[in-house]
Amino acid sequence: MRIVMIGSGYVGLVSGACLADFGHHVTCVDKSAAKIDALEAGKAPIFEPGLDNIIEHNRSAGRLDFSKELAASVAEAEVVFIAVGTPSRRGDGHADLSYVYAAAREIAAAVSGFTVVVTKSTVPVGTGDEIERIFREEFPEKDISVVSNPEFLREGAAISDFKRPDRIVLGTEEPRAVEIMREVYRPLYLNEAPLYFCERRTSELIKYAANAFLAMKITFINEIADLCEQIGADVQKVAKGIGMDKRIGDKFLHAGPGYGGSCFPKDTLALVKTAQDYDSPVRLIETTVAINDNRKRAMGRKVIAACDGTVRGKKIAILGLTFKPNTDDMRDAPSITIIQALLDGGANVQAYDPEGMEMAKEVIGPITYGNDPYEIAEGADAIVIVTEWDEFRALDLKRMKSLVKTPTIVDLRNIYPVAEVTKHGFAYFAIGKKNEKQ
Numbered sequence: 001m002r003i004v005m006i007g008s009g010y011v012g013l014v015s016g017a018c019l020a021d022f023g024h025h026v027t028c029v030d031k032s033a034a035k036i037d038a039l040e041a042g043k044a045p046i047f048e049p050g051l052d053n054i055i056e057h058n059r060s061a062g063r064l065d066f067s068k069e070l071a072a073s074v075a076e077a078e079v080v081f082i083a084v085g086t087p088s089r090r091g092d093g094h095a096d097l098s099y100v101y102a103a104a105r106e107i108a109a110a111v112s113g114f115t116v117v118v119t120k121s122t123v124p125v126g127t128g129d130e131i132e133r134i135f136r137e138e139f140p141e142k143d144i145s146v147v148s149n150p151e152f153l154r155e156g157a158a159i160s161d162f163k164r165p166d167r168i169v170l171g172t173e174e175p176r177a178v179e180i181m182r183e184v185y186r187p188l189y190l191n192e193a194p195l196y197f198c199e200r201r202t203s204e205l206i207k208y209a210a211n212a213f214l215a216m217k218i219t220f221i222n223e224i225a226d227l228c229e230q231i232g233a234d235v236q237k238v239a240k241g242i243g244m245d246k247r248i249g250d251k252f253l254h255a256g257p258g259y260g261g262s263c264f265p266k267d268t269l270a271l272v273k274t275a276q277d278y279d280s281p282v283r284l285i286e287t288t289v290a291i292n293d294n295r296k297r298a299m300g301r302k303v304i305a306a307c308d309g310t311v312r313g314k315k316i317a318i319l320g321l322t323f324k325p326n327t328d329d330m331r332d333a334p335s336i337t338i339i340q341a342l343l344d345g346g347a348n349v350q351a352y353d354p355e356g357m358e359m360a361k362e363v364i365g366p367i368t369y370g371n372d373p374y375e376i377a378e379g380a381d382a383i384v385i386v387t388e389w390d391e392f393r394a395l396d397l398k399r400m401k402s403l404v405k406t407p408t409i410v411d412l413r414n415i416y417p418v419a420e421v422t423k424h425g426f427a428y429f430a431i432g433k434k435n436e437k438q
């Protein structure tokens with residue numbers, strides 16, 4: 001089957017490479033010449049474990065190629081995915097669909113024969129209808145079916161999420177499109193991943209509702225964590241205790257500095273806006289967004305409190321900058337706000353992240369970067385764990401203690417057992433637990 005993926009960003013590239021790995025012929029298209037040139041030279045523009053190998057393997061097998069022009073490949077394709085960006089529109093928080101509609105028009109102009117156009121970008125409810133209207137009114141001679149197929153992959157685990165999904169949601173009721181989409185996902189279907197067909201608008205909402213629910217779950221446990229700190233309970237044990245109830249489930253109950261990334265902040269905001277437009281507000285999500293925004297700043301205050309109420313002139317060592325481990329993505333990372341709060345308080349901030357420092361340099365103010373945790377710990381008044389990279393889970397605490405000025409660890413990801421840290425003479429401030437100060 002010939003497939004074209006419009007947009008070679010995170011979702012487009014991972015989906016395109018994985019679909020090629022299933023045996024389809026895939027062309028990934030992007031308007032950015034730099035991106036396509038890099039891909040043709042064998043370099044993925046994003047850091048995602050396993051992606052380079054899949055790209056290389058399928059390129060050499062002749063199943064995956066890249067192009068700056070969509071017309072020629074679209075003319076031969078049976079399925080064209082739209083995986084372009086849908087950033088938050090400046091000012092009003094709505095999803096900006098200009099790239100999606102521009103891509104749709106270009107695709108329609110190029111298709112020949114029956115073609116399925118699939119929106120993989122996260123798009124507000126009704127976008128599929130609007131694309132269909134554009135096709136019907138502006139390209140009445142073309143035979144195109146519009147399908148919604150949201151993507152649920154997580155950064156850092158994108159390949160396995162794509163290949164072993166909990167479900168594949170497909171919004172279409174047109175029999176020819178159903179048949180073709182079954183064929184696209186046949187390898188997964190044979191692996192027993194459920195294909196869930198529903199109406200297009202329902203499918204579009206499933207994506208937003210899923211992300212909003214997960215964001216709400218995280219925010220819920222974060223608030224419980226704050227309560228735990230006040231009443232002397234342990235949030236990790238509370239999460240475990242409630243998670244054992246299958247109706248609740250144990251996933252997405254890790255308390256932390258607030259969610260970030262390319263999806264949750266943008267998608268929760270877009271859902272809030274859509275719901276307001278339809279005069280059917282989603283107040284739980286409105287509150288989730290507000291709590292999460294406040295939380296990042298509050299984490300800065302938590303660090304300041306751990307430093308006896310002031311960080312002025314103090315050296316703070318930040319471990320981890322990306323919004324989560326195994327990615328170089330800094331979009332809406334809590335570290336940005338936390339570091340800003342510390343800089344505002346007069347701190348001298350030094351940071352280390354295994355993959356995120358290049359991107360961080362573009363979005364974070366005047367701080368210095370180190371080559372490893374020990375380098376930035378030297379002379380520090382506090383060590384703050386912001387992202388739970390594996391390499392921070394087994395720090396040589398004895399060595400750390402010998403380097404720092406004041407032995408204080410603020411662990412915003414709860415990656416250390418309290419006793420382990422205090423044994424080495426550190427004051428330990430975790431999330432949702434009693435503070436341990438010597």
Ligand code: UDX
Nearest residue numbers: 151152153154155252253254256259260261263323324
């Ligand atoms: C998310 C969704 O999981 C995915 O289905 C969707 O397609 C895109 O958005 P992603 O943004 O890659 O994926 O990361 P995810 O692992 O979901 O984490 C998002 C944020 O929530 C991170 O900042 C993470 O640190 C935070 N988080 C997650 C928590 O604070 N606690 C948790 O228990 C889980």
